[in-house]
Amino acid sequence: MPDYEYILVERDGPVGVVTLNRPQALNALFTPLVREMVEALESFDADPEIRALVLTGGLRVFAAGADLKEMSSQSAVDALLNNRIAYWDRVRNIAKPIIAAVSGYALGGGCELAMLCDIIVASETARFGQPEINVGLIPGAGGTQRLTRTAGKYKAMEMILTGAQIDAFEAERRGLANRVVPPELLLEEAKRLGFELAEKPPISVRLAKRAVTKAFESTIEAGIELERLSFYFLFASEDSHEGIQAFIDKRKPEYGGR
Ligand code: DAK
Numbered sequence: 001m002p003d004y005e006y007i008l009v010e011r012d013g014p015v016g017v018v019t020l021n022r023p024q025a026l027n028a029l030f031t032p033l034v035r036e037m038v039e040a041l042e043s044f045d046a047d048p049e050i051r052a053l054v055l056t057g058g059l060r061v062f063a064a065g066a067d068l069k070e071m072s073s074q075s076a077v078d079a080l081l082n083n084r085i086a087y088w089d090r091v092r093n094i095a096k097p098i099i100a101a102v103s104g105y106a107l108g109g110g111c112e113l114a115m116l117c118d119i120i121v122a123s124e125t126a127r128f129g130q131p132e133i134n135v136g137l138i139p140g141a142g143g144t145q146r147l148t149r150t151a152g153k154y155k156a157m158e159m160i161l162t163g164a165q166i167d168a169f170e171a172e173r174r175g176l177a178n179r180v181v182p183p184e185l186l187l188e189e190a191k192r193l194g195f196e197l198a199e200k201p202p203i204s205v206r207l208a209k210r211a212v213t214k215a216f217e218s219t220i221e222a223g224i225e226l227e228r229l230s231f232y233f234l235f236a237s238e239d240s241h242e243g244i245q246a247f248i249d250k251r252k253p254e255y256g257g258r
Contacts, residue, residue, distance in 0.1 A: 001043075002039070004036045004040065005032065005036065006020070006021055006022045006032055006033035006036050006037075007019060007020055007021050007033065007036045007037055007040055008021045009040050011050070012191055012194075013195065013198070014049060014050055014051040014052065014194070014195065014198035015050070015051070015052050015053070015054060015191050015194035015195060015198060016040075016044030016047070016050040016052075016053050016054070017053075017054045017055075017056065017187075017191070018037060018040045018041060018044070018053065018054070018055050018056070019056050019057065019058055020033060020037065020055075020056070020057040020058070020062070020063055021058070023058070023060065023061070025064070025067065026060075026061045026063070026064035026105065027057045027058075027061050027062065027063040027064060027110070028063065028064050028065060028066065028067040028068070028069075028070075029063055029065065029066050029067060029109045029110065029113070030066075030067035030069075030070045031067075031070065031084060031087075034084070034087045034088075035087065037055075037091075038087045038090045038091060041053060041055070041090075041091060041094050041098070042090065042094065044096070045094045045095055045096050050096065051096065051194075051197060051198035051202055051205070052096060052097050052098075052099065052193075052194035052195075052197040052198050052205075053094070053096055053097065053098045053099065053194070054098075054099045054100075054101055054187070054190045054191060054194055055098055055099070055100050055101070055113070055117055056100070056101035056102070056103070056186070056187065056190065057102070057103070057104070057106075057110070058103065059103045059104070059123065059125075059183050059186065060103070060104050061103070061104035061105045061110075062100070062102040062103060062104055062105060062106040062110050062113075062114060062126070063105070063106060063107070063109065063110030063113060064105050064107050064108070064110060065107045065108025065109045065110050065111075065131070065132075066108055066109040066140075066141075068135060068244050068247050068248065069248060071235075071244060072241070072244045072245060072248060074235055075235055075236070076232050076233060076234075076235035076236040078235070079231070079232040079235045080232045085140075085141065085228060088112075088113075088116065088141050088142070091113070091116050092116055092213075095206045095209070095210070096202075096205070096206065096209075097118045097119065097194075097197050097205060097209050098116075098117040098118050098119075099117060099118065099119045099120075099121060099190045099193050099194055099197075100113070100114040100117035100119070100120045100121070100190075101121050101123075101186050101187055101189075101190035102114050102120060102121070102122045102123065102126045102128075102168075102177070102186075103122075103123035103125055103126055103183055103186050104123075104125055104126065104127065105127050105129075105165075106126060106127065106128050106129075107127075107128075107129045107130070107131055107165070108129075108130060108131055108132055108139065108143075109140075109141050111128050111129060111130055111143060111147070112130075112139060112141040112142050112143045112146065113141070114128070115142065115143070115146040115147065115150065115176075116142065116146075118209055118212075118213075119178050119193060120171075120176065120177045120178055121177070121178060121179055121181060121186060121189050121190045121193065122168040122171055122172065122177035122179070122180050122181075122186075123168065123180070123181060123182065123183040123185075123186040124168055124169075124180055124181070124182055124183060125168070125183055126167070126168040126171065126177070126180075127165045127166070127167055127168070128165060128166050128171050128176055128177075129159060129163060129164065129165035129166065130143045130147060130159050130160045130163065131163035131165075132160075132163070133160065133161060133162070133163045134163045134243065134253075135240065135243030135244050135246075135247055135253070136234065136237060136239035136240035136241075136242060136243035136244070136253070136255065137231065137234050137240050137243070138160065138227070138230060138231060138234065139160060139227065139231075140227065140228065140231030140232075142220075142224055142227070143160065143227075144156075144160060144223065144227045145217075145220045145223040145224055145227065146216075146220075147159065147160065147176075149216060149220075150174070150175050150176050151174040151175065151176055152174070155174055168180045237258065238256060238258040239253075239255045239256065239257065239258065242254060242255060242256075243255070
């Protein structure tokens, strides 16, 4: 295993566990962390002894979204050319099932990351939300499409337009979490599911995952494309710079509608 700085990697028999580990920034998804996460997931995906993956952020927080400090200096053209979404596409292309073990905040890109996984186990403390609107953006890593298909138009619209969060129990009711468990049982339950999947025929699991994903996403491409261009476009707005800067300065943003 390579040395990672921002994640922890563990093998438990046939289950590979990747833990986001940037606690001082609430696991904000800056590029070095995302790169390490993708590399670790791909390396487990290529390992014949691993049959299922668990992705977690530990007990305190899953991930508080993309790194607003990293994004603060980004122009619309930077966003387009950096093509950081390629990392997210690589997560989407992992062939083995990924179980998200979510505790604490799963916000913005954190919520979108959980939704890229195949099964979501939530701890009682989990909170899901798409707060990008509060910093002058919109979800940029699939949230407008995946949350809408999962929770339905009206709940997704409310969450995305207001930035309101939902707790673990509402997430379960809305189909955004498979089950809710006490925090101390979160990893155990996620791994238990991983062990269960590891007993199944791997090729069937792989093809079943792909087919279910296809059913979920068959017309998603157009939506994602639109979302991505809109997201990049927002970096040309004064309000996104104001929103992000206000977050960093710890003050209330003043939006001028430009
Ligand atoms: N980015 C950077 N730093 C963050 C952060 C973030 N998203 N969230 C928290 N932190 C940092 C804080 O700045 C603080 O650092 P210091 O001030 O101590 O240096 C530290 O983590 C602890 O945070 P707080 O002091 O704020 O902790 P609280 O418990 O008071 O509040 C909170 C927790 C999660 C409610 C709050 O931190 C918060 O509102 N965070 C921002 C949440 C947010 O707006 N997230 C959405 C970001 S936009 C894409 C890929 C991804 C995305 C889009 C496109 N492509 C590749 C195209 C995703 C976009 C987003 O996620």
